[in-house]
Amino acid sequence: MxxxxxxxxxxxxxxxxxxxxxxxxxxxxxxxxxxxxxxxEHNKLTVKPYLELIKSIDGSEGTLEIMLSNQGYGPAVIKNVKLSHEGKIYDAWNPLLAAANEGNNIRQIYNYDPNSVVAPGVDRVILRLKTPQTNKGIAIVMTYESIYNELDSVSISF
Incomplete structure (x- = not known):
């Protein structure tokens, strides 16, 4: 058919x-x-941390201050903090500052341990020294990650 x-x-x-x-x-x-x-991608950006290390000098009081600030929208999980003086690595502030001849000038220090969390909007002084000198040969490198496990780092030398 x-x-x-x-x-x-x-x-x-x-x-x-x-x-x-x-x-x-x-x-x-x-x-x-x-x-x-x-x-x-939008969700990742809405919770992305942005850490910043800020150096400030108060000439009237003769202090040097290093502040950690999270300017992002999400928490930062600190994975590693590397402190060095003239290329030598230290695991804490006190031995580093002793090597830099600044041990007697400490006014405030704060150590971040691995897996410490820096909340959004937090500003914290991590080092305050009573010293007029600003070039000390010290470097800080902080590695951190977002809640999406994206690694980033921030550094400063002074």
């Missing part, structure tokens, strides 16, 4: 519509995937 011309046109239309539906579904799937990627 052969098909009439009307039946052939109908079958061709059905196949064409089915193929168009498949193409539209694939296209929509790709759009949905891209929207998900954008949403994930």
């Amino acid at each position: 052969s098909m009439s011309k009307g039946e052939k046109v109908t079958q061709f239309a059905v196949v064409t519509i089915a193929l168009c539906a498949v193409v539209v579904s694939l296209w929509q799937g790709r759009i949905s995937q891209r929207q998900l990627e954008i949403a994930v």
Whole structure:
């Protein structure tokens, strides 16, 4: 039994519509995937920490101050703090400052341990010295990560 011309046109239309539906579904799937990627990237940015080490000098009081500030929107998890004086690595402030002949000038120190959390908007003095001198050969490198496990670091030399 052969098909009439009307039946052939109908079958061709059905196949064409089915193929168009498949193409539209694939296209929509790709759009949905891209929207998900954008949403994930947006979520990461809304909780990204941004640590900053700031050096300030108060000439009237003769103090040097190093402050850690989280200017980002999310918490920073400290992974590692590397302290060095003239290339030699130290694990804490006291031996480093003794090597730099600044042990008697300590007014305030704060040590961050691994996995310490720095909340957004926090400003903390990590070192305050009573000294007029600003070039001490000291360097600080802090490695931290976001809650999405993205590593970053911040450093300062003075």
